Amino acid sequence: SQTIHQWPATLVQPVGSPLSLECTVEGTSNPNLYWYRQAAGRGLQLLFYSVGIGQISSEVPQNLSASRPQDRQFILSSKKLLLSDSGFYLCAWSLGSSGNTIYFGEGSWLTVV
Amino acid sequence: AQSVTQLDSQVPVFEEAPVELRCNYSSSVSVYLFWYVQYPNQGLQLLLKYLSGSTLVKGINGFEAEFNKSQTSFHLRKPSVHISDTAEYFCAVSDSDGGSQGNLIFGKGTKLSVKP
Numbered sequence: 001s002q003t004i005h006q007w008p009a010t011l012v013q014p015v016g017s018p019l020s021l022e023c024t025v026e027g028t029s030n031p032n033l034y035w036y037r038q039a040a041g042r043g044l045q046l047l048f049y050s051v052g053i054g055q056i057s058s059e060v061p062q063n064l065s066a067s068r069p070q071d072r073q074f075i076l077s078s079k080k081l082l083l084s085d086s087g088f089y090l091c092a093w094s095l096g097s098s099g100n101t102i103y104f105g106e107g108s109w110l111t112v113v
Numbered sequence: 114a115q116s117v118t119q120l121d122s123q124v125p126v127f128e129e130a131p132v133e134l135r136c137n138y139s140s141s142v143s144v145y146l147f148w149y150v151q152y153p154n155q156g157l158q159l160l161l162k163y164l165s166g167s168t169l170v171k172g173i174n175g176f177e178a179e180f181n182k183s184q185t186s187f188h189l190r191k192p193s194v195h196i197s198d199t200a201e202y203f204c205a206v207s208d209s210d211g212g213s214q215g216n217l218i219f220g221k222g223t224k225l226s227v228k229p
Contacts, residue, residue: 034216043221044157044203090156099145099164099207102217104156 002027006091006105013112019064019078021108023091026072031093033074034102035066038088050074086112115140115206119220127228128196134189134223136178136204146187147205147217148178157203163187174198199227 006023013019025031035047046059048066056066063082067075074091091105120135138144145164149157161172168180178189187204201224205217 036219044219046216046218049216092156099162101147101159101162104149104158106156107154109154 002093002103004091004093004103004105006089006108008108009106010109011111013081013110015083015112016080019076019081019085019110021076021089021091021110023074023076023105024072025074025093028072028093028095030071031095033068033072034090034092034094035074035076036090036092036104038090038107039086044090048076081110081112083112086110115142115144115208115218117204117206117218117220119202119204119223121223122221123224123226125226125228126194129193131192132190132194132198132225134202134204134225136187136189136220138185138187138204138206140185140206140208142208144206144208146178146180147207148172148176148187148189149203149205149219150174151201151203151222153200160189160202194225194227196227196229198225200225 003026033050036044037047038044050056050068053068064078089108092102094100094102116139118137126132147162148160150160151157160176161170163170163180171177176191178187180187201222203222204220207217
Protein backbone atom coordinates (compact mmCIF):
# COMPACT_ATOMS: atom_id res chain seq x y z
CA SER A 1 0.00 0.00 0.00
CA GLN A 2 1.03 3.58 -0.54
CA THR A 3 2.25 5.80 2.27
CA ILE A 4 3.32 9.40 2.50
CA HIS A 5 5.65 10.86 5.09
CA GLN A 6 6.58 14.43 5.73
CA TRP A 7 8.91 15.95 8.30
CA PRO A 8 9.53 17.66 10.57
CA ALA A 9 6.10 17.63 12.18
CA THR A 10 6.72 20.86 14.06
CA LEU A 11 9.19 23.63 13.41
CA VAL A 12 9.86 26.99 15.08
CA GLN A 13 12.16 29.20 13.06
CA PRO A 14 13.30 32.82 13.41
CA VAL A 15 12.55 35.38 10.73
CA GLY A 16 15.22 35.35 8.05
CA SER A 17 16.29 31.74 8.63
CA PRO A 18 16.11 29.06 5.92
CA LEU A 19 13.49 26.33 5.67
CA SER A 20 13.46 22.78 4.39
CA LEU A 21 10.40 20.53 4.63
CA GLU A 22 10.71 17.07 3.14
CA CYS A 23 8.13 14.65 1.86
CA THR A 24 8.47 11.13 0.49
CA VAL A 25 5.93 8.75 -0.98
CA GLU A 26 6.26 4.96 -0.92
CA GLY A 27 4.45 2.26 -2.83
CA THR A 28 3.78 4.03 -6.11
CA SER A 29 5.66 5.35 -9.14
CA ASN A 30 5.58 8.68 -10.93
CA PRO A 31 3.00 10.29 -8.66
CA ASN A 32 1.89 13.89 -8.91
CA LEU A 33 3.20 15.66 -5.81
CA TYR A 34 1.77 18.72 -4.12
CA TRP A 35 2.54 21.24 -1.39
CA TYR A 36 -0.42 22.98 0.21
CA ARG A 37 -0.46 25.59 2.95
CA GLN A 38 -3.28 25.96 5.42
CA ALA A 39 -3.56 29.26 7.26
CA ALA A 40 -6.24 29.95 9.84
CA GLY A 41 -9.57 30.83 8.22
CA ARG A 42 -8.17 30.63 4.70
CA GLY A 43 -8.61 27.01 3.76
CA LEU A 44 -5.99 25.17 1.73
CA GLN A 45 -3.84 27.00 -0.75
CA LEU A 46 -1.98 25.06 -3.43
CA LEU A 47 1.63 26.26 -3.45
CA PHE A 48 3.41 23.91 -5.85
CA TYR A 49 2.75 20.76 -7.81
CA SER A 50 5.00 18.45 -9.74
CA VAL A 51 4.20 15.90 -12.45
CA GLY A 52 7.73 14.52 -12.66
CA ILE A 53 11.35 14.80 -11.55
CA GLY A 54 12.56 18.37 -11.90
CA GLN A 55 9.14 19.60 -13.07
CA ILE A 56 7.70 22.17 -10.68
CA SER A 57 4.70 24.40 -11.18
CA SER A 58 4.14 27.33 -8.87
CA GLU A 59 0.59 28.39 -8.20
CA VAL A 60 1.27 31.39 -6.00
CA PRO A 61 4.32 33.67 -6.24
CA GLN A 62 5.93 33.96 -2.83
CA ASN A 63 8.93 33.44 -0.65
CA LEU A 64 9.01 29.68 -1.10
CA SER A 65 10.40 27.22 -3.65
CA ALA A 66 10.02 23.52 -4.29
CA SER A 67 12.21 20.83 -5.74
CA ARG A 68 11.76 17.22 -6.79
CA PRO A 69 15.19 15.59 -6.88
CA GLN A 70 13.81 12.04 -7.02
CA ASP A 71 10.58 10.51 -8.29
CA ARG A 72 8.99 10.19 -4.85
CA GLN A 73 10.66 13.05 -2.99
CA PHE A 74 9.33 16.59 -2.78
CA ILE A 75 11.05 19.37 -0.85
CA LEU A 76 9.70 22.76 0.16
CA SER A 77 12.33 25.42 0.84
CA SER A 78 12.91 29.04 1.67
CA LYS A 79 16.13 31.01 1.87
CA LYS A 80 14.73 33.60 4.30
CA LEU A 81 11.51 33.03 6.18
CA LEU A 82 8.94 35.75 6.77
CA LEU A 83 6.41 35.94 9.60
CA SER A 84 3.69 35.41 7.00
CA ASP A 85 5.15 32.01 6.13
CA SER A 86 3.77 30.59 9.37
CA GLY A 87 1.13 27.92 8.85
CA PHE A 88 0.35 24.26 8.45
CA TYR A 89 2.04 22.74 5.40
CA LEU A 90 0.66 19.63 3.79
CA CYS A 91 2.37 17.41 1.28
CA ALA A 92 0.16 15.26 -0.92
CA TRP A 93 0.26 12.86 -3.85
CA SER A 94 -2.05 11.49 -6.50
CA LEU A 95 -1.87 9.39 -9.62
CA GLY A 96 -2.32 12.53 -11.60
CA SER A 97 -5.45 12.10 -13.65
CA SER A 98 -8.44 14.26 -12.89
CA GLY A 99 -10.79 12.51 -10.53
CA ASN A 100 -8.09 10.58 -8.75
CA THR A 101 -7.99 11.04 -5.02
CA ILE A 102 -5.28 13.25 -3.57
CA TYR A 103 -3.74 11.68 -0.47
CA PHE A 104 -2.31 13.91 2.23
CA GLY A 105 0.53 13.59 4.68
CA GLU A 106 0.15 14.41 8.34
CA GLY A 107 1.31 17.98 7.94
CA SER A 108 4.06 20.19 9.32
CA TRP A 109 3.44 23.10 11.66
CA LEU A 110 5.75 26.02 10.92
CA THR A 111 5.89 28.94 13.30
CA VAL A 112 8.10 31.85 12.28
CA VAL A 113 9.05 34.03 15.25
CA ALA B 114 -11.33 29.11 -13.34
CA GLN B 115 -13.03 27.11 -10.66
CA SER B 116 -13.98 28.18 -7.17
CA VAL B 117 -15.63 26.60 -4.17
CA THR B 118 -17.76 28.31 -1.55
CA GLN B 119 -18.54 26.70 1.77
CA LEU B 120 -21.36 28.79 3.12
CA ASP B 121 -20.86 28.08 6.80
CA SER B 122 -17.54 28.49 8.56
CA GLN B 123 -18.84 26.83 11.75
CA VAL B 124 -21.73 24.45 12.38
CA PRO B 125 -22.58 23.47 15.97
CA VAL B 126 -24.96 20.54 16.42
CA PHE B 127 -26.01 18.20 19.19
CA GLU B 128 -25.08 14.54 19.16
CA GLU B 129 -27.48 12.31 17.20
CA ALA B 130 -28.91 15.30 15.31
CA PRO B 131 -28.77 15.45 11.51
CA VAL B 132 -26.32 17.79 9.83
CA GLU B 133 -25.86 19.34 6.40
CA LEU B 134 -22.66 21.11 5.37
CA ARG B 135 -23.18 23.25 2.31
CA CYS B 136 -20.89 23.56 -0.68
CA ASN B 137 -21.37 25.46 -3.93
CA TYR B 138 -18.95 25.59 -6.81
CA SER B 139 -18.46 27.56 -9.98
CA SER B 140 -16.78 26.27 -13.10
CA SER B 141 -16.97 26.74 -16.84
CA VAL B 142 -16.23 23.05 -17.44
CA SER B 143 -17.47 19.75 -16.08
CA VAL B 144 -16.09 18.97 -12.66
CA TYR B 145 -15.31 16.28 -10.17
CA LEU B 146 -16.27 17.02 -6.56
CA PHE B 147 -14.76 15.87 -3.28
CA TRP B 148 -15.30 16.13 0.45
CA TYR B 149 -12.37 15.75 2.82
CA VAL B 150 -12.28 15.67 6.63
CA GLN B 151 -9.48 16.98 8.81
CA TYR B 152 -9.21 16.00 12.46
CA PRO B 153 -7.21 18.34 14.72
CA ASN B 154 -3.52 18.56 13.84
CA GLN B 155 -3.80 15.92 11.13
CA GLY B 156 -3.77 15.78 7.38
CA LEU B 157 -6.89 15.49 5.25
CA GLN B 158 -8.75 12.25 4.63
CA LEU B 159 -11.12 11.61 1.74
CA LEU B 160 -14.77 11.19 2.79
CA LEU B 161 -16.31 10.75 -0.64
CA LYS B 162 -16.13 11.95 -4.22
CA TYR B 163 -18.41 12.39 -7.21
CA LEU B 164 -17.04 11.55 -10.64
CA SER B 165 -20.08 10.53 -12.65
CA GLY B 166 -23.22 8.41 -12.47
CA SER B 167 -25.58 8.52 -9.52
CA THR B 168 -25.78 11.98 -8.05
CA LEU B 169 -26.06 10.59 -4.51
CA VAL B 170 -22.66 9.53 -3.28
CA LYS B 171 -22.07 7.56 -0.10
CA GLY B 172 -18.81 7.84 1.78
CA ILE B 173 -17.13 6.68 4.94
CA ASN B 174 -18.40 7.22 8.48
CA GLY B 175 -22.05 7.38 7.36
CA PHE B 176 -21.69 10.57 5.32
CA GLU B 177 -23.32 11.13 1.94
CA ALA B 178 -23.45 14.00 -0.53
CA GLU B 179 -25.68 14.89 -3.44
CA PHE B 180 -24.47 16.49 -6.64
CA ASN B 181 -26.93 19.02 -8.01
CA LYS B 182 -25.75 20.34 -11.36
CA SER B 183 -28.51 22.92 -11.78
CA GLN B 184 -27.75 24.46 -8.41
CA THR B 185 -23.99 23.83 -8.69
CA SER B 186 -24.02 22.33 -5.23
CA PHE B 187 -22.53 19.32 -3.48
CA HIS B 188 -23.89 19.38 0.07
CA LEU B 189 -22.67 16.88 2.65
CA ARG B 190 -25.14 15.20 4.99
CA LYS B 191 -25.26 12.79 7.88
CA PRO B 192 -28.54 11.70 9.48
CA SER B 193 -27.12 11.31 13.00
CA VAL B 194 -23.78 12.73 14.10
CA HIS B 195 -21.42 11.51 16.81
CA ILE B 196 -18.99 13.35 19.02
CA SER B 197 -16.21 11.80 16.95
CA ASP B 198 -17.44 13.66 13.85
CA THR B 199 -16.12 16.89 15.33
CA ALA B 200 -13.62 18.04 12.71
CA GLU B 201 -13.16 20.44 9.84
CA TYR B 202 -14.68 19.51 6.50
CA PHE B 203 -13.44 20.70 3.14
CA CYS B 204 -15.23 20.66 -0.18
CA ALA B 205 -13.02 20.57 -3.27
CA VAL B 206 -13.36 20.60 -7.05
CA SER B 207 -11.21 19.62 -10.00
CA ASP B 208 -11.97 19.89 -13.65
CA SER B 209 -12.78 16.69 -15.48
CA ASP B 210 -10.94 17.34 -18.71
CA GLY B 211 -7.47 16.76 -17.32
CA GLY B 212 -6.29 20.27 -17.89
CA SER B 213 -5.44 20.91 -14.27
CA GLN B 214 -3.45 17.71 -13.74
CA GLY B 215 -6.03 16.66 -11.21
CA ASN B 216 -5.28 19.60 -8.93
CA LEU B 217 -7.95 20.32 -6.37
CA ILE B 218 -9.37 23.72 -5.51
CA PHE B 219 -10.55 23.74 -1.91
CA GLY B 220 -13.17 25.71 -0.07
CA LYS B 221 -12.26 27.46 3.17
CA GLY B 222 -13.66 24.68 5.31
CA THR B 223 -16.53 24.19 7.74
CA LYS B 224 -15.82 23.38 11.36
CA LEU B 225 -18.36 20.89 12.65
CA SER B 226 -18.69 20.88 16.43
CA VAL B 227 -20.80 18.08 17.89
CA LYS B 228 -21.97 18.70 21.45
CA PRO B 229 -23.25 16.04 23.88
